[in-house]
Amino acid sequence: MQLQLPEPSFDALAASRALQDRIANDIRRNSGWISFAQYMELALYAPGLGYYSGGAAKLGKDGDFTTAPEITPLFGATLAQVVADLMAQTSPQILEFGAGTGKLARDILTELDAMGFAVHRYCIVEVSGELRARQEETLRGFPQVIWLDRFPTAFSGVVLGNEVLDAMPVNLVVKAEAGWQERGVALSPNGFAFQDQLCDAALAAAVAAQIPHAEELPPGYVTEVHPIAAGFMHSLAAMLEAGYDESGHGGAALLIDYGFPVHEYYLDQRAQGTLMCHYRHHAHPDPFYLPGLQDITAHVDFTSMARAAIDGGLDLLGYTSQAAFLLDAGIGDLLLRTSPDDLLRYLPQANAVQKLISPAEMGELFKVLVLGKHAQLPHKFARNDRSHRL
Numbered sequence: 001m002q003l004q005l006p007e008p009s010f011d012a013l014a015a016s017r018a019l020q021d022r023i024a025n026d027i028r029r030n031s032g033w034i035s036f037a038q039y040m041e042l043a044l045y046a047p048g049l050g051y052y053s054g055g056a057a058k059l060g061k062d063g064d065f066t067t068a069p070e071i072t073p074l075f076g077a078t079l080a081q082v083v084a085d086l087m088a089q090t091s092p093q094i095l096e097f098g099a100g101t102g103k104l105a106r107d108i109l110t111e112l113d114a115m116g117f118a119v120h121r122y123c124i125v126e127v128s129g130e131l132r133a134r135q136e137e138t139l140r141g142f143p144q145v146i147w148l149d150r151f152p153t154a155f156s157g158v159v160l161g162n163e164v165l166d167a168m169p170v171n172l173v174v175k176a177e178a179g180w181q182e183r184g185v186a187l188s189p190n191g192f193a194f195q196d197q198l199c200d201a202a203l204a205a206a207v208a209a210q211i212p213h214a215e216e217l218p219p220g221y222v223t224e225v226h227p228i229a230a231g232f233m234h235s236l237a238a239m240l241e242a243g244y245d246e247s248g249h250g251g252a253a254l255l256i257d258y259g260f261p262v263h264e265y266y267l268d269q270r271a272q273g274t275l276m277c278h279y280r281h282h283a284h285p286d287p288f289y290l291p292g293l294q295d296i297t298a299h300v301d302f303t304s305m306a307r308a309a310i311d312g313g314l315d316l317l318g319y320t321s322q323a324a325f326l327l328d329a330g331i332g333d334l335l336l337r338t339s340p341d342d343l344l345r346y347l348p349q350a351n352a353v354q355k356l357i358s359p360a361e362m363g364e365l366f367k368v369l370v371l372g373k374h375a376q377l378p379h380k381f382a383r384n385d386r387s388h389r390l
Contacts, residue, residue, distance in 0.1 A: 005289070006280045012293055019049040019292040020191065027187055033195055036287075037228060039185040040169040043291040045127060051292055052128040052167070066281075067163050068256070068322075068362065069104035072352035076107025078331040079160070079254070082377070083108060084117045086158045086252040089375045091243075092120045093157030098164045099124045100131060102138030108160075109142050123148050123155075151235055154242035159253035165305060166257050166297040168232060170224040172273065173199065173207055175217050180207050183222065192288040203227075210304050211266055222273045223266060224298045230308040237312025240373045250374025253314075256322060258365045259300030261390045274299035302369055303390045309371045316387055317377045318370040323363030324384035326356055 008016065023042050027034050044051045068075040083094065099105050105122055112119055122145045126132045132147060139145045172183035174196055182203055186195035199207065206225045207214055240251035259265070265274075277284050279294035287296050306316055318325075335353050338346045357363040370377055 005282050005284070008290060008293055013290075015049055015054060016290045016292045019043070019046055022046055022049060023185075023192070023291060024187060027185065027192075033184050033186050033197065035182060035184045036172040036194075037169040039192070040287070040296050043287070043296055044167065044169070046292070049292050051295055052131075054128075054130070054292055067100055068356055068366075069100060069107060069162065071355055072349060073103070073107040073110075074331055074334050074349060074353060075326070075356060076104045077111040077334050078326050078329045079104070080108045080111035080115070081329050082254065083158050083160075084112060084115060085378055086254075086372075086375055087117070087119070090251050091157040091247065091249045092118060093123070093155070094119055094121070094160060095123045095125070095152065095155050095157065096160040096162075097125050098131075098161065098167070099126055099135050100162070102135030104160070104162060105135070105145065106138050106142070109139075109144075119144055121146060121157075123152070125149075125151065152239055154246050155239050156243035156247045156249040156251045159236065159240070159251065161253070161255045161257075163257055165226075165229050165232070165255060165300045166259070167295070168226070168229040170226055170228070170275070170298045171203055171206070172275070173203070173223060173225060175214075175219050175221040177219050180204065180214065192291075210262070210301065212262060214266075217266065218271070221271050223270070224273055224275065224301075226298075226301055226304055229300070230304055233305050233308035234312045236371075237309050237314045237373075241313050244373050250372060252317065252370065252372035252375040253309075255305070255369045255371075256366060257300045257369075258362075259302050259367060261319075261386075262301055262303035263389070265299070265301050265303075300367075302367055305369060306371070306390050314371040314373055316370075316390070317372045317375065318368070318381050318385050319387045319390055320368055320381070320384050321364050321386070322366035322368055323357035323359065325368040325381070326353075328381050328384055331357070 023039060042050060045053050047053055096105055109119060109122060124135060125148050126135065173180050174183050180199050181196040182199045183194050183196050185192050206227050210225050236253055243251050275285060275287060275298050277287055277289065277294045277296050302319060310316060331353060335349055338349055340346050355361045
């Protein structure tokens with residue numbers, strides 16, 4: 001595939017080639033084939049070379065994509081309204097996974113401070129050295145922020161994950177005449193290439209558990225299964241369970257990402273899966289293009305994520321579109337803090353909010369999944385709840 005994308009710098013290209021050598025050596029050591037999940041993990045997280053563990057800019061105009069907190073501080077200010085309510089039921093602590101540039105944390109803490117709500121600790125788990133450096137700069141004025149190198153064993157309070165699940169490695173599977181096969185990665189004269197082989201027992205079980213009516217999908221159907229993300233949900237549940245056992249205080253998790261419930265995930269129009277790559281604000285489908293310099297993502301199967309959390313002991317508190325969640329949380333009221341008569345200030349903010357809630361932008365594709373242990377969402381969120389669709 002010939003992609004017409006911006007040229008990388010000499011140093012970036014050298015880093016990508018070093019990562020390609022690393023991946024190629026892993027393939028050779030593994031009898032010429034690795035799972036796509038292993039390839040994706042190396043491409044994103046190989047120490048010093050992967051997309052998230054290397055030094056390239058990820059977000060903003062110099063990066064590869066833009067997230068909701070980068071669009072407007074009203075996103076974080078709106079989430080703060082919900083966070084405050086959940087912390088009042090649990091503990092005055094926040095744990096954020098993958099905090100981007102730190103803008104979401106800054107906007108939430110700024111709004112909570114204005115509300116008179118003190119956060120004792122704001123913990124960030126971040127695997128990207130480049131992003132952690134930007135977070136430290138952004139959050140310099142907030143002494144309650146600390147960085148963690150790994151998943152805490154116990155936590156009570158509120159957990160945030162904005163566009164975290166989509167970046168977790170996925171296994172690719174393809175429906176063959178004789179059943180499901182795993183689509184992995186092998187070497188070719190031009191670099192890397194897909195190669196299929198029979199699913200092992202664990203992956204076959206994951207396919208059967210995740211994909212309803214898998215046997216009815218047509219030959220050639222390609223999709224993703226998400227055992228790593230499901231494992232994250234189990235760990236999240238165990239962490240909040242342990243936090244309650246230790247402190248007697250519950251916890252809640254707000255996970256915001258793009259994806260679908262299971263009955264919308266495996267449709268005919270997604271017969272080639274949802275895998276997508278992002279490089280310098282260009283979206284394309286080739287995961288082998290400049291490994292380490294581009295993001296690789298897959299849409300989230302929210303049904304599987306909810307099921308994993310519930311299996312781990314959490315309660316499903318809510319599931320809805322990003323638009324409905326933000327509107328129910330009061331983003332319209334926060335926008336009106338700026339007078340509509342002040343056009344120079346109001347119009348840019350109104351346009352930013354429109355991007356967050358419009359069905360043609362982020363409003364419908366992005367969903368909010370809320371899970372908890374001894375916590376509840378305010379009743380106003382019940383009117384747009386879609387938990388029955390999971």
